[in-house]
Amino acid sequence: MDLDIVVATKFIVLNSADLSVKSGSNYFTSSKVFKPVKVDLVVADEILVLEFAETLHIVTQFEPADARRCFPCWDEPACKAKFRITLDVPSELVVLSHVPVLEEKVEGTLKTVSYQETPLMSIYLVAIVVGLFGYVEDHTSDGTIVLYSVICW
Numbered sequence: 139m140d141l142d143i144v145v146a147t148k149f150i151v152l153n154s155a156d157l158s159v160k161s162g163s164n165y166f167t168s169s170k171v172f173k174p175v176k177v178d179l180v181v182a183d184e185i186l187v188l189e190f191a192e193t194l195h196i197v198t199q200f201e202p203a204d205a206r207r208c209f210p211c212w213d214e215p216a217c218k219a220k221f222r223i224t225l226d227v228p229s230e231l232v233v234l235s236h237v238p239v240l241e242e243k244v245e246g247t248l249k250t251v252s253y254q255e256t257p258l259m260s261i262y263l264v265a266i267v268v269g270l271f272g273y274v275e276d277h278t279s280d281g282t283i284v285l286y287s288v289i290c291w
Contacts, residue, residue, distance in 0.1 A: 146193045146227075146228070146231060146268065146269060146270075147193065148189060148190050148191075148192070148193055149187060149188065149189055149190070150174075150187075150188045150190075151185050151186070151187050151188075172190055172192075173190075174188040174189055174190050175189055175190060175191045176188075176189040177189075192270075193269070193270055215260045215262065216260075217260070217261060218258050218259055218260055218261075219258070219259070219261065220255050220256055220257065220258055220259075221255065221256045221259075221264055222252070222253070222254075222255050222256075223235055223237075223252070223253045223256075223264070223266065224250065224251065224252040224253070225250070225251050225266065225268070226248055226249070226250050227248070227249055227251070227268055228247060228248065228249070229244045229246070229247050229248060229249040230270065231249070231268050231269060231270060232267075232268070232269060232270065232271055232272075232273065233249070233251045233266075233267070233268050234265075234266075234267040234268075234273060235253045235264075235265055235266055235267070236256065236263075236264075236265045237253045237254045237255070237256050238253065238254050238277075238281055239251060239252070239253055239254075240252045240253055240254045
C-alpha cells in the first residue's frame with residue numbers, strides 16, 4: 139500500500155473492520171523503516187492506531203496524477219505553469235522548496251513561508267519538503283538553488 143503523509147504526524151489511523159493484527163507486522167518503508175512504538179486495535183471503533191516515536195515528514199514526489207492532491211491543477215506533463223508557493227506550518231519545522239524564500243513570518247506556533255515564483259515548469263516537478271531536519275544548500279551566483287542535502291536527525 140502507498141501512503142501519502144500530507145501533514146507531520148506521529149499517528150496513522152487505519153480502518154480495520156474484522157481484522158486481526160500480528161505484533162510487529164505493521165511498518166512502513168521509504169529510505170528507512172518506520173515501525174510503530176505502539177499499536178492499538180480499537181475493535182469497537184473498527185480502527186487500527188499506529189503511534190511512531192518520531193514525527194513522520196511530508197515530502198512531495200509528484201507524478202502527474204498526484205499533483206491534484208496538493209492543489210487544483212491540470213496534471214498533464216504538457217501543461218506548464220509558474221508557481222507562487224506559500225505554506226503555513228508549525229514554526230519548529232524546516233520548509234524547503236526549489237526556489238529561494240521570499241518572506242518568512244513567525245506568529246506564535248505558526249510559520250508562514252512564501253517562495254519566489256518558480257520558472258515555467260510541469261506541475262509534477264513542484265517540490266515541497268517539510269519536517270524536523272537539518273540541510274545544506276548551495277546557490278549559483280544569481281541566487282538559484284542548485285543543491286539541497288537533507289540531514290535527518
